[in-house]
Amino acid sequence: MKEEDFLARVQELGALPTRKEARRWATAVFRAMAHLLPDAEARRHFVTQLPGGLKSAQLAEPPHPLLMDREAFVQHVAAALGTHAPEGERALRTVYTILREAVSPGQIAQFEAHLPKDIATLLESERRFA
Template sequence: MKLEEFLAQVRDRGEYGSREEAEQVSTAVLRVLATRITPEEADDLAAQLPAPLDDVLHRERRAPAPLGLEEFLRRVAQHTGARPRTAEWDASAVLSTVADAVSGGQVNHLLSQLPTSYAELFGRPGLS
């Protein structure tokens, strides 16, 4: 998926007013996600995302932090300046687009590293 298509999907799903807002939210969500997954998983995911979003996953190179869903959303809110409920909306807009942009195997592998409560954010409520 090309960057413009990715951001258009995020913009539609999140009902954002501009491409820039969709990109800012995407960057924030991916930055927090990168702290939650292994560097190897971040590399695998980045390989399937368009630039410059792929670079966001490489900025946080350390052992994954065990973030529950609430803490994940709190950190997204911190990066976007939003409230936690808005951060859930933001994360869902971005992560469901990620799930559409990458292979099904990649999504399954990614979800296997996360608590089941994350599945709904990726548009996979049946897995939660």
């Protein structure tokens, strides 16, 4: 999926006022997701699946793996957006839904295999209800 299409879908599904806000959401969620990955190879593989400029932004950032549970992960996204946990979770669910449309199921499964169980469960529950 092209970057503009990806951001348009995030804007639409998230009911966001601008494409700029959709980019902000996507960047915050992707950065938090990359922080979950335990090693450079897993991170690089994840980042190469991202659309266009969203990929470039993540490749430019140095690796910084963090140990997080579900609550900490949602808070991490919320903090990056300067908001509270419910809005952070809404951003996470929105961006992850569109990411699942943009990349193959096999690549999503590879990413989820590296996640703590409670975070994988959060993301898998989104797949069942999307």
